[in-house]
Amino acid sequence: MSSSFFQILSWDQPHDVVLTPVVVFSVLWYIRLLTKPKLPPLPPGPPGLPIVGNLPFLSPELHTYFEGLAGKYGPIFKLRLGAKLAVVVSSPETAREVLKTHDVTFANHDVPVAGRVNTYGGVDILWLPYGQEWRMLRKVCVSRMLSSATLDSSYALRRAEIRRTVRFLEDRGRSGSPVNLGEQIFMAILNVILQMLWGATVADEERESVGSEFRELISEMTEIVGIPDISDFFPVLGRFDLQGLVKRMRKPAQQLDRLFDRVINQRLRVDKRNQGDGQDFLQFLLKVREEDQSTPLTMDHVKAVLTDMVLGGIDTSSNTIQYAMAELINRPEVKKRAQQELDEVVGKDNVVEEPHITKLRYLSAVMKETLRVHPIFPLLIPHRSSQSAVVSGYTIPKDTKVFVNVWAIHRDPRSWENPLEFDPDRFLGRTGDFSGNNFSYLLITPSLLENFMSGLGSLSSDSCAYESSRGREQKKINSKPRDFTCPLDLDCDTEYVGWIPEDIDLLPYTSQEAERLENVSSEDVIKEASPTDHSTNPDTSTKYPTFTIQTKQPINNAHGKSKVEIDTKPKGI
Template sequence: MDHLDYVLVVTALSSVLWLYTKSKRRSPPLPPGPWGLPIVGNLPFLKPDLHTYFLDLAKTHGPIFKLWLGAKLAIVVTSSEVAREILKTNDVIFANHDVTAVGMVNMYGGIDIVLSPYGPRWRMLRKLCVNKILSNARLDLSVNLRRGETRRTVRYLADQARVGSPVNLGEQIFLMILNVLRQMLWGGTVEEEEREIVGAEFLELITEMSDLLMKPNISDFFPALSRFDLQGLAKRMRDPTLKMDRLFDRVIKKRLEMDRESEKKGEDFLEVLLKLKDEEDDKTNLNLNDVKALLMDMVLGGIETSLHIIEFAMAELLNRPDIMKRAQQELEKVVGKDKVVEESHISKLPYILAIMKETLRLHMVAPFLIPHRPSQTTVVSGFTIPKDSKVFINVWAIHRNPNVWENPLEFDPDRFLDKSYDFNGNDFNYLPFGSGRRICVGMAMGERVVLYNIATLLHSFAWKLPQGKRVEVEEKFGIALKLKNPLIATPVLRLSDPNLYL
């Protein structure tokens, strides 16, 4: 072997050794995932029902896998074990939410509690919501605001029951929740004669904003292009957001005029927020946009969640008259048929609570919660999760895991009578409101609104479907899962005294 050959052999062996050593030092790989195309990645292969599509991919690629959504890396998690690593073991790292371009327009530049990055300001907002705005004590003060709107819906349904007319129950639930929430937000401010005008405007704006938030956006898939707003979605979102902002301004102006006139006010959230804004507290330091951003969170989050839980629950019960009858028997035992349901009865209705829990298991309203964004690169379940990737936790799939839930596709509230699952995110097999630092702050409010209105609908009325008909309980994917088909049923009066419907 001449000198040159010797040098080449040594160089080759050294190179191999260097590469081997480097590979041993290399960080764990990215999660596995399906092949994509250059530039667009897996975007062309996405299916409309992402929650079921992601579950199908997990059967091939495992409980944690990756997708390239254009230039954006998405990580999808479909097991409770991996969800625990993210939401508990590495909770601080994953404490940010992924922010969309349209969401930034809609939420005053992301200053609300949902989009604000984890840190001192977010902790301040969460503390305000939990301790001052959405606490049980504050919710107790707004009982009458919620009750009044629910009784209005009962009166309308009673009129339909007397003539035997079928109703679009989904529409009535929507209007009921819409008005309940408006009353909780600013019920002590808007005069009776303004209710219908404000309500119609409110409904139109919510629908338009929700539709825009759902549209796939090039700005999110290719963040470098977001400044150009190529689809014009951010521009389109500015119009309904500005209109909602003006609606907030009108209501706030009215509230401030009431303060000056020393008139009696209601116990609504706006009153609390304006008081907090005016407090001379350096730790709080809220301005008017902060107040409106929090109102926007409650508008978009509160209505969607409560509406769809109640609608799915009623759809399942219409198909299972045995379960509906059992719930009504519990109501007769606790409330009787000679008075109406009150929120004070709710703690004595464990089967109604089990119905809500089972509805949230089978029809998870927010199937991916709100996607998380890690603040630093970290390792989860043996795979590298890069900083600023978009992390989907497919709670819808976790809730249907046959290794955890017996007959997972069957609607069976009994499973929640025998187990101690709660809404607090402590058991990672059941995460209807999330877990960790970013668990939903509106959980207590949602629980009250949903339980009270399910109980009222079941206590006040029997519900009939056309002979031989069943409700098709199919899901439609969106920001929140919705019932795909209209929910049509005929109410029948149940209470002993007709005056109870007045």
């Protein structure tokens, strides 16, 4: 018996050499299955067809279609769009998890194939993946190019262009001539943005032709990007360009590139000792590229940022102002109150200026309500998960396309009373943050353009006159008070967060502030900000707390400290 047993265990037979490792591997694999933690399930969702998934059932009005599905499947549900998995979130709670709790995981966007063509391979701030290059470009755009000092330097350019438009509309109104308001608003916004981009660079005689050329290119690019591309749903087909959208996009993209080259070369030919009437954004970008060796800004980066400013600012602002004007025309009582406020604050014989904006509380409420009822991007810009994450108890796998249904969130009856009604009064006296950190009220996230693209409608009793400005709301980043004393030795023009009211969550601001500190990123912040001292501005009733940033490592430009205290209280208050 014993000899038979040892014979069975003998390694002399060839089949035992193969069988033994197979048995051992199978046992270990089974043990791993038993001990491996199980991930939560995928979100629920409607059934789809093989290969194409839910694509055949989509409605052209995606935001309303998704709102209907949310009523059936809940605030988070999944769809199969061709070869891609998509998840839609439709409540403030799920939006907070995506945009704040797991912000780094969902920081990237799902880049359309045609979108890479007109952004120099996707090196703009919108499509770049989250990382060092994105932080560099964001720092240039937000902390430097859109700082208060830079925007103040281009104020004269904006003011002159806006006044030209106001005079045109006033003349047409007095003569009783019809006006294509949408076209005029589009042209006004286009001219304002081009003035800010290179108003001090392009000669007056060339400005009209450059603007006309841009208008045609923008219209063509916007049309192409708006066409659904099968390559975006089946990436393996991208190389074939079955619909020819990439080929169509190359033509306007090349024309835009030649136009940029023409303007940039003209700027480079200008004698540095003769800077023109004022510094525009192009001058600033070229200066950073040439003089700041710590910022590896390439010419493609410069052109991609200019493209973002043009494509990202014109349609968004133009559409919002048109919606606001339509709401005012359809609601005479709202229009009358806006007119009365303008008469009281500005005066009947005066023109609205940027310093007036913070005092026009009702008109500001009209714009906030317009953005609630008619969000710029009803589904924001689709995000893409860089790794798996658990949201509201469901697993969202890596490389999932994530939609945030702002349209549905802005109509959530739990957050808004009578959400389908246009009622600016809901924003008067309402406490909270309405600049993008309140997840029941979402604007463009993140928004590089909101600092100077806040549109306000200026109405007189005789005619409709349009006024656009960047609006200096004190809650917004980079709205440093003029008499502010810079803490420590920080460069406040590029590193200061802004005036922060008491009643908002400060952590996103301190995380962004930490990114501006030398050798510190948002992941280094280990302590949330906590207000410790408050002082109230009698003009705005805004409170300015002292808050703290604590990091894992010393901060180079803060005397080696790892704890920085920021006092937001302005002098003289």
